[in-house]
Amino acid sequence: MKKLFAGCLTLFVSLAWAQGVPQTQLPRTTLKAGMHLIQAQVAQTPEQRATGLMFRQEMPANEGMLFVFEQAAVQCFWMKNTLLPLTAAFVADDGTVVNLADMKPQSLDSHCSEKPVRYVLEMHQGWFAKRGIQPGFKLMGAPFATRP
Template structure:
């Protein structure tokens, strides 16, 4: 039998559960990653100071929650082996351009990505590296597919 007291107990549990789920949802957006290992890359005379996202968790968080990023900075996603890499921008607050990069540093293709979008942006072929910079960084420097980026992480 369902009494008024039982109803109040069930309602209280539902409210508690809803509050807990709401707290989990609000905490789901991770804090910005600001202290990852860094390396220098160059594209001709242009030097980039990039964070290395090397673990699955670091790659999953990426540049989420960043409100801004200096023009000379970016993030290099490093994968264990070449594969078709696809990126989206959920919880990413700044517009970015992704360069999908081969082992030797050659850019395969570029993709401009809008903030807070679930649109998928993929490499044109299997790659191990994806370099994210502020939107337009590559275009302003006339860097396109086929251009070679230099850095210790790339094979010669």
């Protein structure tokens, strides 16, 4: 039964991707960047991460997507089928921003973390810069709590 569900989910995601439908039913978490609150959708499965923010035509100003990976690795992102200009913050386990990358819509250019990370937070392009958030800044929130 579990394999059937996983197969159906994979088929649904594949069909949505093929039809250009953005994913909207993801879990959410609230993150803090100093005094700023971020409402982040959480992409934690391979299918959710693969689709990411593709096909979105709009996104609220203080909303983003947090990509959560099983283990730290050099993470690389591109913008195929992504319509919004975004900035990716590559984030260490403790919430520290490792590096930032501005990404051009509908581009196959690869943007990678400078060291292994488990988290990537995508926000509207310029969101971090307007708030003075640079590498070394520490984000707060449940995903960045101390891990065993």
